[in-house]
Amino acid sequence: MPSRKEQIHAALYNAAVDAGFMLYAGHNGVQNKVMVKDLIKDTYNDGIADFEVTFTGNDISDMDVHIDGVDNSKQISNSLI
Numbered sequence: 001m002p003s004r005k006e007q008i009h010a011a012l013y014n015a016a017v018d019a020g021f022m023l024y025a026g027h028n029g030v031q032n033k034v035m036v037k038d039l040i041k042d043t044y045n046d047g048i049a050d051f052e053v054t055f056t057g058n059d060i061s062d063m064d065v066h067i068d069g070v071d072n073s074k075q076i077s078n079s080l081i
Contacts, residue, residue: 023053036067 002010016022020040026033037050057063064072 026052 012023020038022037022039024035024037026035033052034054035050036053051067054066055063056066066072
């Protein structure tokens, strides 16, 4: 049976490959933040740089993911992936 660490790795790997993004720790003056880079569409040409993602909640029952300008309820019910 895979360890919990291996399960989390698999979930992150599959999400990143399926959706075409990567996560990284902020740099170039951005610290203590998780940043997202789109690997499919060159967002810099759209005037949008890499963006921050925030995870909130204390346990799985109230976990949420926030990206500025994205309506979470709409994304979850009408997944674009």
